[in-house]
Each structure stands twice: as C-alpha cells, then as structure tokens.
Amino acid sequence: MSETPIIQPPKSLLRFFRWFCNPAYAEDIEGDLREMFDREVNARGVTTARVKFSMHVLRLFRPGIIRKVNIQSHNSPSPMFRNYVIASIRSLMRNKGFSALNIAGLAVGLATFSLISFYVYYELSFDKYHANADRIFRIVEDLKTENEMLYQAASSPPMGPHFQKDYPEVEKYVRFQNWSLLAQRGDISSYEKDSYITDSTVFDVFSWKLLKGDKRTALVEPNSIVLTETMAKKYFGDEDPLGQSIKMDYGNYKITGVMEDVPENSHFRFSNLISFSTWSKDNKRAEDGAWFWNGFDTYLLLRDAKSVETLRTKMPDFLKRNIEKGGMNYVDLPLQPLASIYMAPQRSWEGGTRGSMSNVYILSTIALFILLIACFNYINLTTARASRRLKEVGLRKTLGAVKQMLITQFLGESIIITFVSFVLAVILAWIALPAFRTLVESPLSLSILPQPWVIAGVAILLVLVVGLLAGAYPAFIISRFEPLQIFRPASMGMFGHNNLRKFLVGVQFIITITLVAGTMLVYDQLDVVRNQDLGFDKEGMLVVPTNGDTAIVNYLESVKNELKTVPGVVNITGSAQVPGQSANNNYTEIEMQDGKMSPTNINHNYVDYDFLTTYKIQLIAGRDFRRDVKADDTTAYLINEAAVKDFGWTPEQALGKRINKQGRIIGVYKDFNYQSLHTAVQPMLMPLTRYVSRLSIRIDSKDLPATIARVEQKWHSLIPYLPFDYSFLDVDFDRQYKADQQLGKVAGVFTGLAIFIGCLGLLGLTSFVVERRTKEIGIRKVLGASVGGVVVLITNEFVWLIVAALVVATPLTWYLIARWEENFTLQATINPLRFVIAGIAVLLFAWITIGFLSFRAANANPTKALRTE
Amino acid sequence: MKKYYLGEFEEIVLLATAILHKSAYGVAIKEEIESQLDREVSMGALHTALLRLEDKGYIRSATGEATEERAGRPRNYYEITALGKKAITHAKESREKMWNAIPKVVLELRGF
Numbered sequence: 001m002s003e004t005p006i007i008q009p010p011k012s013l014l015r016f017f018r019w020f021c022n023p024a025y026a027e028d029i030e031g032d033l034r035e036m037f038d039r040e041v042n043a044r045g046v047t048t049a050r051v052k053f054s055m056h057v058l059r060l061f062r063p064g065i066i067r068k069v070n071i072q073s074h075n076s077p078s079p080m081f082r083n084y085v086i087a088s089i090r091s092l093m094r095n096k097g098f099s100a101l102n103i104a105g106l107a108v109g110l111a112t113f114s115l116i117s118f119y120v121y122y123e124l125s126f127d128k129y130h131a132n133a134d135r136i137f138r139i140v141e142d143l144k145t146e147n148e149m150l151y152q153a154a155s156s157p158p159m160g161p162h163f164q165k166d167y168p169e170v171e172k173y174v175r176f177q178n179w180s181l182l183a184q185r186g187d188i189s190s191y192e193k194d195s196y197i198t199d200s201t202v203f204d205v206f207s208w209k210l211l212k213g214d215k216r217t218a219l220v221e222p223n224s225i226v227l228t229e230t231m232a233k234k235y236f237g238d239e240d241p242l243g244q245s246i247k248m249d250y251g252n253y254k255i256t257g258v259m260e261d262v263p264e265n266s267h268f269r270f271s272n273l274i275s276f277s278t279w280s281k282d283n284k285r286a287e288d289g290a291w292f293w294n295g296f297d298t299y300l301l302l303r304d305a306k307s308v309e310t311l312r313t314k315m316p317d318f319l320k321r322n323i324e325k326g327g328m329n330y331v332d333l334p335l336q337p338l339a340s341i342y343m344a345p346q347r348s349w350e351g352g353t354r355g356s357m358s359n360v361y362i363l364s365t366i367a368l369f370i371l372l373i374a375c376f377n378y379i380n381l382t383t384a385r386a387s388r389r390l391k392e393v394g395l396r397k398t399l400g401a402v403k404q405m406l407i408t409q410f411l412g413e414s415i416i417i418t419f420v421s422f423v424l425a426v427i428l429a430w431i432a433l434p435a436f437r438t439l440v441e442s443p444l445s446l447s448i449l450p451q452p453w454v455i456a457g458v459a460i461l462l463v464l465v466v467g468l469l470a471g472a473y474p475a476f477i478i479s480r481f482e483p484l485q486i487f488r489p490a491s492m493g494m495f496g497h498n499n500l501r502k503f504l505v506g507v508q509f510i511i512t513i514t515l516v517a518g519t520m521l522v523y524d525q526l527d528v529v530r531n532q533d534l535g536f537d538k539e540g541m542l543v544v545p546t547n548g549d550t551a552i553v554n555y556l557e558s559v560k561n562e563l564k565t566v567p568g569v570v571n572i573t574g575s576a577q578v579p580g581q582s583a584n585n586n587y588t589e590i591e592m593q594d595g596k597m598s599p600t601n602i603n604h605n606y607v608d609y610d611f612l613t614t615y616k617i618q619l620i621a622g623r624d625f626r627r628d629v630k631a632d633d634t635t636a637y638l639i640n641e642a643a644v645k646d647f648g649w650t651p652e653q654a655l656g657k658r659i660n661k662q663g664r665i666i667g668v669y670k671d672f673n674y675q676s677l678h679t680a681v682q683p684m685l686m687p688l689t690r691y692v693s694r695l696s697i698r699i700d701s702k703d704l705p706a707t708i709a710r711v712e713q714k715w716h717s718l719i720p721y722l723p724f725d726y727s728f729l730d731v732d733f734d735r736q737y738k739a740d741q742q743l744g745k746v747a748g749v750f751t752g753l754a755i756f757i758g759c760l761g762l763l764g765l766t767s768f769v770v771e772r773r774t775k776e777i778g779i780r781k782v783l784g785a786s787v788g789g790v791v792v793l794i795t796n797e798f799v800w801l802i803v804a805a806l807v808v809a810t811p812l813t814w815y816l817i818a819r820w821e822e823n824f825t826l827q828a829t830i831n832p833l834r835f836v837i838a839g840i841a842v843l844l845f846a847w848i849t850i851g852f853l854s855f856r857a858a859n860a861n862p863t864k865a866l867r868t869e
Numbered sequence: 870m871k872k873y874y875l876g877e878f879e880e881i882v883l884l885a886t887a888i889l890h891k892s893a894y895g896v897a898i899k900e901e902i903e904s905q906l907d908r909e910v911s912m913g914a915l916h917t918a919l920l921r922l923e924d925k926g927y928i929r930s931a932t933g934e935a936t937e938e939r940a941g942r943p944r945n946y947y948e949i950t951a952l953g954k955k956a957i958t959h960a961k962e963s964r965e966k967m968w969n970a971i972p973k974v975v976l977e978l979r980g981f
C-alpha cells in the first residue's frame with residue numbers, strides 16, 4: 001500500500017461529523033469512514049474519494065446517530081417552569097381583549113416613563129462630559145449695595161489670576177467674555193452673538209476637542225480665533241480655514257484652530273473663541289485692577305475636587321486682602337461646581353441656557369404617576385380576572401403545589417407581560433421620540449446616553465421592578481385561595497377584593513384629576529403672565545441689533561428719519577438694551593433727601609430720544625428727553641417709580657435730584673417690567689445716549705410681512721453691510737417663560753396619556769363587572785328594570801369614586817399649584833371652577849368609556865343572559 | 870405474531886454479519902453487502918441498522934484492534950447472537966413457508 005499521509009478526508013466535514021455524532025459511536029464510525037476513504041483513494045482517486053466521503057458524512061446526519069440534545073435530568077425544575085410559561089400564554093390567549101388592554105396600558109405607561117426618563121437624564125447630564133468636570137468651579141459673586149443684595153453669575157478679570165497666584169489648590173483658571181460680533185468673509189456676513197474671548201488654558205480645563213491647530217498655542221497671540229466646525233463650514237465651506245483670516249466687527253482675526261461643536265448639553269455654547277490677549281493687550285490696567293468690572297465668567301480648575309472647602313474658608317481673607325470697598329462690596333465669592341450651574345437658581349448676567357429643577361421634579365412625578373396608573377390597571381384587571389384562574393390554581397394545589405411555587409408562577413407571568421409591554425414600549429417611544437423632541441424643545445441626541453449595557457441593565461431592572469410591583473398583589477391573592485374554596489363557587493371569598501380595586505381606581509382618579517386641574521391652573525398662570533400689563537407695549541415691535549455700529553451712532557437721527565418714511569412704521573428708538581435682557585448695574589451717586597450724595601448701585605438702560613413714546617411707557621412726573629434742550633444728552637436722567645419708592649421720595653420730589661457730578665433727574669416714569677415676572681421690578685435709571693446697540697421699530701400690525709419687507713429693503717439701501725437680523729420683541733420677551741410654557745405643554749400631553757391609560761383600565765374593569773353581573777341584569781330586566789336604571793346601576797359605583805377622588809385631589813392640587821406659583825411675582829388666583837371642570841371632564845371620559853358597555857349589557861335580551869349556564 | 874421484527878435492510882445486515890463470522894466490522898459488512906447484492910450502502914444507513922440490531926439484541930459488538938489505515942481508530946467487531954440467529958431463521962422459515970404455498974402455475978407464468 002503506497003499510502004501518502006498527505007491525503008486526508010475533508011477536515012471541515014470531519015469536524016462537523018465529530019460535532020453531531022453521538023460520542024458513543026463516533027470512534028467506530030470515524031474509523032470506518034477513514035478506512036473507506038483510503039480504499040476509495042487507492043481505487044478511484046482523491047476527488048471521487050472526497051465526494052463519497054462527503055456523501056457518507058451527510059447521510060450519517062440522521063436521528064439515531066446524532067447525539068442526544070435533551071440532557072435534562074428529571075429533578076430539574078425546568079419542566080415545571082415550562083408548564084408555567086405555557087399556562088400563562090394560554091391564559092393570555094384565552095382572554096385576548098384583556099391581555100391587549102393590560103399590555104397596551106403598560107406599554108404606553110412604560111413608553112411615557114422611558115421618554116421622560118430620557119429627558120430628565122438629558123437635563124441632568126449638562127456639562128458632565130468634561131473629564132475634569134468635578135474639579136471645575138465657576139466663581140460667582142454675592143454683592144451688597146446700599147439697598148440690596150445682588151447675586152451675579154459674572155466675575156471680574158483679576159479674580160482668576162489672583163486665585164491662582166495665592167492658592168496652590170488652584171491649578172488653572174479660564175476667563176470668558178461674551179462678544180457679539182459681526183463676522184464677515186467675502187459676501188457672507190452675519191452676527192456671531194456667541195463669540196467669546198477666552199484664556200489660552202481653555203482646552204486644558206475643558207474637554208472640548210481641537211480638531212485642527214495646536215491647543216497650547218492656538219489662543220496665545222492677540223487676534224487669534226478658534227472656530228467651531230459649524231462656523232468654519234459657514235464661512236469657509238470646504239476650504240481649510242487654518243491660517244486664513246476672518247473679519248469680526250472692525251478687526252481681522254487669524255484662524256489658529258478648528259474645534260468640535262460644543263455639545264448640546266452645555267450650559268453655554270459658542271460659535272468661536274478669541275484669544276484673551278486680543279482684549280488684555282490694550283487693557284492691562286483693567287485686567288489687573290478692575291475688581292468691580294463684572295463682565296467676565298471665570299472658571300477655576302482645582303487640583304483636587306475636595307479642596308474647594310478649604311478654598312471657601314479662605315475667601316473672606318482673599319476679599320479683605322485684595323479688594324477695597326467701593327459703593328458696593330463683595331459679601332462672598334461662592335464657587336459653583338461646573339455640573340451644578342445649569343440647574344442652579346438664576347443669577348443676573350447668566351448667559352447660555354438654564355434648566356429648571358422644579359420642571360425636572362414635576363415631570364419625574366408625572367412619569368411616576370403614569371407608571372403607577374398603568375400598574376394599578378394591571379393589578380385591577382388581574383385580580384378581577386383571578387376567578388378565571390381559580391380552577392387552575394385549585395388543581396395545582398391539589399397536585400401538591402405549594403404557595404411559593406404559585407407565587408413564583410404568577411410573578412413570572414406578570415414579568416413576562418411586563419417584558420412584552422416593554423418591547424412594545426421601546427417601539428412606541430422610538431416612534432414618538434421626534435415628536436417628544438419638539439415638545440420639550442431639546443435636541444435629546446442619543447449620543448448622550450450611557451453605554452448600551454447600562455441601558456440594557458436599567459431596562460431589565462425596570463421590567464423586574466414593574467413586573468413585581470404590578471404582579472405582587474395578584475400573585476399573593478391568587479395563591480392564597482384554598483382548593484376547597486375554589487371548587488365551591490358559592491363561597492365569595494375571592495371577590496372580597498372589590499374594596500382594594502375601588503381604592504386603586506380611586507387613586508387613579510385622584511392622579512388624573514390632579515393632572516387635569518393642575519395643567520389648567522398652569523395655563524391660567526401663564527395666561528396671567530402673558531396678558532399682564534407690562535407697563536409697555538410689546539406687540540408689533542421689531543428689534544434690530546446694530547452692535548453699536550459707528551455709522552448708525554453718528555447718523556442716528558437721519559437713519560431713524562429715513563426708516564420712519566417707510567409706510568407702516570409708527571415709531572423708532574434706539575437703546576443699549578431692550579426689555580427681556582439683563583440690565584447694566586452701575587455704580588452711581590445719587591442725592592438723597594438730606595442733600596447728601598449717597599453711593600449706590602442701580603440698573604441702567606441707555607436710551608435714545610423717543611424711547612418712552614415708542615415703547616408707550618407712561619410718564620408720571622416731569623418730562624421726557626427733549627431735542628431742544630441741549631444739555632439733555634449729557635445730564636438728563638429718567639428714573640422709574642420703583643427707585644423713587646426705594647429712596648423714599650414722591651415722584652415730584654425726585655425731579656431735579658442730582659445724579660453723579662452733573663446729572664439731574666428730569667422725569668419719573670411708571671414701572672415697566674423690563675425683566676420677567678419671576679422677579680419684581682428693580683430700580684432703574686435711563687440716561688440719554690447716542691451709542692445705541694439696537695433699534696426698536698414699532699410697526700403697524702396691519703400687513704406685517706409687507707411692512708417688514710419694506711423696512712428690510714430700506715435698511716439694505718441705508719446700511720448695506722449690516723444684516724437686517726430682526727426679531728419680535730414679544731417673542732423674545734416671552735422666551736423668558738420658555739421653561740414654564742414647556743411645562744404647560746408637556747403636562748398637557750401627558751395628562752392626556754394618563755387619562756387614556758386610566759380609561760383602558762376602566763374599560764377592562766367594566767367589561768368584567770358587566771360579564772359577572774349578566775344574570776343579575778337579566779333578572780332585573782325580567783322584573784321590570786328599565787335600560788336607564790341598569791346603566792345607572794353599573795355606572796353609579798364609578799361616579800361615587802370620582803366624586804370622592806375630586807374631594808381628595810382638590811386640596812392636594814391647590815397646595816402644589818400654590819407652591820409652584822410662588823416662582824412668580826404676579827400670581828393667578830386659583831380658580832375653584834377648574835376643579836369642577838376637571839372633575840366633570842374625568843367623569844365624562846369615564847362615562848364614555850363605561851357607558852357603551854353598560855348600554856350593551858342593559859339592552860341585551862334577558863333570556864339570553866339567563867339561558868347561558 | 871411479532872415475535873421477531875426485522876426490517877428488510879436489517880435482515881440483510883444481519884445476514885452479512887453472519888457471513889463474515891468473526892471478521893464483521895463496518896467497512897467489511899458494507900463491502901459484503903455491496904458485492905453480494907450489487908447495491909450501494911451508505912455508512913449512515915448501515916450504522917443506524919447496526920445500532921438498531923444491537924438494541925434489539927440480535928448482534929453484539931466488541932472493540933477490536935486499531936490499524937494504521939483507520940488513523941488509530943479501533944474496529945468494532947459485530948457478532949450475531951443466539952437471538953439473532955433465531956430471528957434470521959424465523960425470517961427464512963416464514964418466507965419458505967410462503968414460497969411453498971405458491972401454486973406452481975403462478976411461478977411458471979412469472980417465468981414466462
């Protein structure tokens with residue numbers, strides 16, 4: 001035999017054979033196969049041998065040769081569990097309607113819960129993506145002036161450097177200042193309102209990634225600028241911006257870097273960063289000594305997160321050593337942990353976006369409520385249906401099942417149902433996500449979510465918790481029945497849970513009524529806020545930024561006159577700020593009643609002639625600025641009522657009081673809400689100025705788009721290089737209530753969902769009640785009951801529950817809404833009618849849900865009911 | 870009646886095992902059947918049949934020597950048991966009984 005060892009049967013098939021073959025025969029058969037193969041090779045060649053070998057192996061793949069898969073031993077509990085699963089599925093299939101209600105309710109509840117959880121997670125994730133997040137702190141200021149405390153988010157330029165110099169705990173500092181600049185390149189020009197100057201350490205402290213350029217040198221030289229990807233794309237398209245230059249206002253900036261866009265979950269975002277030296281090279285004295293110039297945001301990077309406590313204790317010493325008293329003095333410089341800034345109570349001069357912790361709480365509560373309603377549905381429907389399972393339970397018990405096993409079975413069943421619902425909920429949530437994003441006005445990008453396995457873990461936990469929560473009581477009840485009791489249907493022991501069911505339905509009604517009434521009251525409050533007489537007219541007002549453009553400043557009167565010629569334009573004025581923006585708080589000396597000059601800090605808004613008339617602000621004493629009084633542009637001040645009251649004057653006494661060296665108060669105007677109604681009107685001075693940074697144009701409300709188009713045309717012919725980047729004052733102003741409006745909208749939508757889930761449960765429960773009382777209804781009808789009487793009989797129970805729920809829900813909601821309204825200086829009175837409406841609405845929904853079933857039951861032929869046995 | 874149950878292929882395998890006497894193993898049985906009856910036998914069918922026969926107690930197996938051509942796998946030798954002998958005898962006798970019962974005419978006609 002000239003055997004060459006190289007010739008081997010196909011390896012993969014051999015491996016396949018070893019895998020499937022019963023180990024008891026494998027050796028023998030493999031031996032046979034190899035022997036055959038050898039002979040074939042010698043007789044007919046390798047190819048034929050291989051083909052034959054393959055055929056043999058494939059034909060060996062048959063029962064009898066394949067190894068036994070079933071290796072279950074008889075004492076394992078798995079056959080029992082399999083039986084449980086089968087029993088559960090059968091019972092689910094038998095009551096398709098019920099199962100559908102159960103699963104749908106849970107699915108909607110879980111979907112809502114998941115979406116709101118995502119939102120809450122997003123809201124709480126702000127700024128946490130920085131690697132050093134726990135070591136970064138923002139310096140903020142608590143200031144005391146003559147008559148009030150000021151809480152500011154800003155800080156002054158010397159603070160950061162001095163902290164680093166004085167305390168070894170401080171590793172680095174970064175300062176930011178917001179510059180709103182007009183960017184121009186070629187024919188693209190647009191306002192970059194979110195431009196910031198910042199120290200070169202910015203990329204060491206924060207984790208934003210520089211995609212191009214060197215992070216150590218990018219922001220060192222004056223007039224260097226780092227663009228975000230989006231801004232780079234906007235002005236440079238596909239070109240490489242690195243090394244090129246861009247014009248911002250009047251300066252040219254060299255692009256030294258391109259960075260990733262600032263993530264959405266950041267408390268402030270920007271389109272570009274400019275080197276701090278751009279400012280400081282000409283402002284050395286201010287940088288070193290302007291302790292009261294609160295126009296900066298300073299962030300400290302500590303070496304150790306814990307050292308913030310020791311640093312805080314050194315603060316009084318720091319203040320005493322470095323800062324002299326002025327007209328105001330620093331009481332404290334709190335250090336805010338970076339991650340807490342987004343949710344912290346609002347301070348003045350806060351840039352960027354703000355979260356609302358109370359909204360997070362309210363929404364979380366709503367999410368829990370909805371989940372609770374869905375769980376209650378499950379408990380109610382399952383205990384109601386329990387009688388259907390009693391025979392099964394009785395049989396199992398007779399055959400030796402112990403209580404624990406039955407509890408396991410029914411808990412397992414509820415976990416299976418919860419799992420199915422959860423799968424549905426994920427699909428629902430996925431479908432609803434875009435709509436939800438619009439609703440909460442958050443980008444909610446999936447990228448902020450943690451690792452998939454964390455989500456999977458949380459999801460499993462949620463399924464288990466909800467499954468146990470919903471299933472525990474029914475499992476306990478069902479497994480408690482005694483076999484004898486079960487087989488003797490006369491004993492009504494198992495129907496004694498009516499009270500619990502009533503209680504749960506009652507709680508559902510309480511939650512629903514609270515949500516409905518609460519939502520209406522939130523809208524009431526928002527209406528009050530929106531329709532409040534603000535002291536000025538915010539409708540039909542266009543605001544156009546000019547960024548202090550010198551041409552406009554120099555030719556302000558002519559520009560105004562030109563624009564006024566446009567048909568539809570009623571009035572025009574300029575100012576430093578418009579209502580809805582933070583006001584400048586300036587050091588000022590004011591003459592008091594005793595004739596002495598008293599130092600104080602007071603809000604300023606520098607305005608142009610016609611501010612009062614354009615904004616329709618009422619003058620209550622003295623006069624407005626007049627063009628024919630030459631001295632007005634340097635010495636005249638208008639003051640508001642709040643300030644007059646604060647200083648203890650009457651409006652008439654205020655006239656002629658001296659301000660600083662040569663200023664005089666010439667007029668007192670009625671308070672207008674230049675900030676949101678979350679805060680009371682603060683004292684304010686309005687000096688006259690030409691240096692305006694925005695124009696307010698009051699236009700006729702008729703034919704708005706055409707008027708705007710005409711104004712725009714005029715604007716472009718007058719000042720071709722300045723974009724006509726207008727906004728509506730009322731829209732901007734109402735944006736201050738964005739969080740509140742969102743709350744109203746979101747609460748509205750989820751209240752609807754809560755009602756929907758509640759009605760699902762009610763539907764199931766009623767159909768069960770009707771079914772159980774079929775005979776009773778039949779007999780009643782035979783004895784002469786009317787259809788109406790029967791319907792009332794069935795619905796009565798629920799009506800009383802709703803009335804009871806209304807009684808409980810009213811004070812609860814009242815209290816909660818009163819607490820929420822404390823956020824506003826102006827509160828809507830809580831309208832008791834709202835509770836009545838909520839009660840009626842819930843009653844109506846409940847009635848529609850159960851009425852149909854009741855009618856059907858009441859209309860049925862009694863003989864049919866009585867004949868069924 | 871169903872004292873012994875033998876399928877057609879099982880009977881052939883049993884016969885081949887008996888023919889080969891002490892040297893009946895997988896490949897040998899296969900070749901014996903193929904040469905005697907001129908039909909293809911797959912390993913799968915053969916081994917299933919052998920296992921079934923062993924289950925029924927008609928044959929017994931014993932592990933034999935390992936050879937080089939089998940890559941070190943030992944041969945499994947099969948031997949017919951007393952019960953197996955009775956089973957083929959029974960099969961043969963019941964057939965003969967029926968053969969004998971066929972009228973001569975029928976066979977002659979068949980031969981035509």
